[in-house]
Structures are given as C-alpha cells and as structure tokens.
Amino acid sequence: MDYQSLLQDIRTYGSKGWAIVYGVSGAGEHERSAEGAWITGHKGKRFLDCGSFALFMFGHGNSKILVALQDLLSHGLSGTSRVLCHAELAVALKKLVALTPPHLQKAMLLNSGSEAVEAAIKLCRLKTKRRKLAHLGGSYHGKTAGALSLTDHAGFKADTHPLLQDVVRIERGDMAKLETVLASGDIAGLFVEAVQGEGGIHPIEPAFLQMAHQLCRQHGTLLVADEIQSGLGRTGRLWAFERSDIKPDIVLVGKSLGGGIVPVSALIASEAAFSPFDHNPYLHSSTYGGNPLACRAVIAVTEIVQAKNFLPGVEQKGTWIESALDQLHGQFSDVLSAYSGFGLMRGLHFSSSTYAAKTLEYCLKTGLLLSPCLSNPTVLRLVPPYCIEHSDVDYMHGILQQALHNCRTLQESS
Numbered sequence: 001m002d003y004q005s006l007l008q009d010i011r012t013y014g015s016k017g018w019a020i021v022y023g024v025s026g027a028g029e030h031e032r033s034a035e036g037a038w039i040t041g042h043k044g045k046r047f048l049d050c051g052s053f054a055l056f057m058f059g060h061g062n063s064k065i066l067v068a069l070q071d072l073l074s075h076g077l078s079g080t081s082r083v084l085c086h087a088e089l090a091v092a093l094k095k096l097v098a099l100t101p102p103h104l105q106k107a108m109l110l111n112s113g114s115e116a117v118e119a120a121i122k123l124c125r126l127k128t129k130r131r132k133l134a135h136l137g138g139s140y141h142g143k144t145a146g147a148l149s150l151t152d153h154a155g156f157k158a159d160t161h162p163l164l165q166d167v168v169r170i171e172r173g174d175m176a177k178l179e180t181v182l183a184s185g186d187i188a189g190l191f192v193e194a195v196q197g198e199g200g201i202h203p204i205e206p207a208f209l210q211m212a213h214q215l216c217r218q219h220g221t222l223l224v225a226d227e228i229q230s231g232l233g234r235t236g237r238l239w240a241f242e243r244s245d246i247k248p249d250i251v252l253v254g255k256s257l258g259g260g261i262v263p264v265s266a267l268i269a270s271e272a273a274f275s276p277f278d279h280n281p282y283l284h285s286s287t288y289g290g291n292p293l294a295c296r297a298v299i300a301v302t303e304i305v306q307a308k309n310f311l312p313g314v315e316q317k318g319t320w321i322e323s324a325l326d327q328l329h330g331q332f333s334d335v336l337s338a339y340s341g342f343g344l345m346r347g348l349h350f351s352s353s354t355y356a357a358k359t360l361e362y363c364l365k366t367g368l369l370l371s372p373c374l375s376n377p378t379v380l381r382l383v384p385p386y387c388i389e390h391s392d393v394d395y396m397h398g399i400l401q402q403a404l405h406n407c408r409t410l411q412e413s414s
C-alpha cells in the first residue's frame with residue numbers, strides 16, 4: 001500500500017488528527033521492519049530510533065524475548081482461561097518482585113501504563129480509606145480518567161471534566177506545600193516520577209523525594225513511584241527512585257516491560273499496601289492481565305536486566321550520549337539551552353519551541369527519531385535502546401549538529 005492511501009484510510013476510518021500528524025511529520029515512509037536500534041521504512045529508508053516514547057529499551061525484535069514468546073506460542077498457549085492458573089504467571093510475579101527492593105513483595109500484572117496507575121489509585125484509596133490523591137507539577141501518569149486526573153497538562157484534559165475530585169497538585173521542589181498537603185493527613189497516595197518523562201525529562205531533587213517519603217510515612221500516605229518510563233534500567237539504575245534512596249510503597253512499571261512486543265504493565269507493592277488486593281482478588285482484574293504471553297515477555301525482560309553487564313552497559317552508553325550532548329550544548333547553547341536526564345533517558349531543552357519543532361522535523365527527515373514532550377514543547381526526548389552502538393551515537397551527533405546549525409541560521413536570517 002502506498003503512503004498516501006495508507007494515510008487516507010487512517011483519515012477515513014480512524015482519527016483525522018492522527019492522519020494529519022503522520023502526514024505533516026514529513027518522513028513520507030511507514031514502518032516496514034525493525035531490528036535493534038533501527039527501523040526501516042517501506043521505501044528502504046533507515047531511522048535510528050532514539051524516540052518511540054521510550055518503548056524500546058531492549059531494542060526492536062529482541063531475540064531473547066522473541067524466542068521466549070515463540071516457544072510459548074508453539075504450545076498453543078497465549079491467553080488464559082482465568083480459571084486454570086498457569087506456570088508463567090507464578091514465574092513472572094516471582095522474578096518481577098525479585099527485581100525490586102526487599103520491602104516490595106507483591107505484584108499484579110496488567111496491560112498498559114494507565115491501567116497500572118488506575119490500579120494504584122484504587123489500592124491507595126482502599127488501603128488508607130481516604131479519597132484525596134496528590135501529584136507533582138509536570139507529571140504524566142496516562143490518559144484514562146483516573147490517570148488523567150493525576151496528569152498535570154491541562155491540554156490533555158480538554159473538556160473531559162469532571163475527572164477525579166480531591167486531587168492536589170504540588171509544584172516540583174515546593175517543600176512547604178508538600179509538607180502542608182501531607183500534614184493534612186487526608187492524602188491516600190502521592191504519585192511521583194523520580195525522573196519525569198513526558199513533562200520534560202526532569203529529575204526530581206533527591207532531597208524533595210526523601211522529604212516526600214518521610215512525610216508519607218509520618219502521615220499515613222502511600223508513596224507511588226511511577227517507573228513506567230524510567231524503570232528497568234533506563235536511567236542507569238534499575239529504578240530511577242534508587243537515586244534518591246527512598247522506599248516507595250507501590251512501584252508501577254510498563255512500556256519496556258513487554259519488550260515493545262507485548263502490552264504488559266505491573267503494579268508492585270509492599271505486602272501491607274497490597275493487602276486489599278490480597279483479600280479480594282475481584283477488586284481489580286483485567287481479562288488479558290497476566291496472560292501467559294505477557295508473562296513470558298516479563299520473564300525474558302527480567303532476565304535481560306539482571307545480566308551482569310546490563311546496567312554497566314547502560315551507564316557506559318549514557319556517558320557516550322552525555323559527551324555528545326555536552327559538545328552540542330557547548331557549540332550551540334543559544335539554541336540548545338540545556339540537556340537533562342541520566343543514562344538512556346535524556347531531554348534536549350531548546351531556547352524556543354520553534355527550534356525544538358524544527359529539530360524534530362529535520363531529524364525525522366534525515367533518519368533520526370526523537371520523541372516530543374507534548375506537554376512541554378521546548379523539550380525533545382532522546383530515549384534510545386540499550387543496544388545502541390558508538391557509531392549510532394556518532395550518527396545521532398552528526399544529525400543533531402546539522403539540525404542545531406540550521407536553527408541558528410534561521411535565527412540569524414530572521
């Protein structure tokens with residue numbers, strides 16, 4: 001199917017808005033195949049994937065994950081009766097819990113990030129018997145009704161109000177507000193991303209997170225670490241919250257948990273926090289949640305991240321990227337005003353949203369995929385897979401250098 005007919009079908013049978021987004025993005029190619037860090041378009045053009053909204057931490061078509069899935073499918077097992085249990089679930093739960101600090105002992109498998117957030121909202125309310133929830137400025141927790149209520153950006157909410165009531169917003173770093181809100185003693189759960197993703201790759205100050213942790217303990221609020229984007233090694237630590245030495249009551253994981261192949265997410269909690277779901281399994285469930293195929297992907301992913309060289313590899317590749325960004329920032333600080341993040345989760349901060357948009361467009365046309373921050377248009381996300389090579393970083397550097405140069409020329413000519 002040619003590109004224009006494909007767009008036409010999306011426009012006619014799906015969202016016109018998506019057809020416009022695909023149309024104006026300018027690449028003129030649709031995805032045909034992918035391997036490792038690279039996607040190949042239908043006309044043969046190759047794109048280095050440093051975007052995909054941080055889905056492909058383990059690369060495209062990771063062979064360890066694919067083999068595990070193929071083996072399971074060859075036995076005819078993919079969905080589950082939900083009456084008979086299956087071995088994959090037991091193994092996946094055990095392995096996932098083993099990846100987290102010892103105080104987290106229970107897990108539940110779901111399908112999407114937002115669904116894990118919904119489960120956490122419910123658990124916080126059930127456990128504390130309180131209604132109020134708190135989130136930080138710049139947060140992104142998803143787009144289903146509950147998750148959207150904890151997502152900061154007003155543009156995503158449009159005319160969908162009323163969402164959840166009793167939601168309190170705390171500005172990042174505002175310790176006084178944090179203290180007042182939690183001291184009220186009526187907050188069921190405080191949701192944080194230790195490194196905010198969609199909001200603009202903002203690492204939250206460890207001192208702020210430590211204070212949040214302490215206040216949550218003191219006032220009976222559950223601390224929820226949303227690691228859906230930052231977890232599973234992306235920041236060079238298995239969990240981004242480890243950088244702040246805090247002990248969340250609930251951890252949420254998604255995106256790369258299914259290797260970019262199977263949709264799967266998880267809620268992992270302390271035994272105490274999980275108790276309502278322990279007592280009544282029907283309080284939260286989902287037909288596809290914890291299906292054998294998803295469990296196989298989870299098992300394979302836990303084995304990948306536990307390999308001895310995995311985290312040091314992420315750290316090392318993170319330093320390659322950091323030195324490329326440092327050089328670009330030094331050369332073009334009038335355009336690229338800052339960069340942020342850790343490991344393979346980086347933010348490019350531009351001095352104007354026009355520069356960010358022009359860079360995104362140029363990179364896409366030239367063969368480099370980055371992800372925008374839809375709620376923060378001056379920031380682009382650079383979130384490559386861990387299989388990225390040094391030559392790929394050189395390639396990325398070359399394209400970004402030209403993109404930033406073009407922005408400067410634009411500035412000079414205006």
Ligand SMILES: Cc1ncc(COP(=O)(O)O)c(C=O)c1O
Binds near residue numbers: 193
């Ligand atoms: C931190 C965070 N939480 C929740 C979500 C929602 O996940 P999903 O899009 O799978 O529903 C995302 C998605 O980008 C995310 O980055």
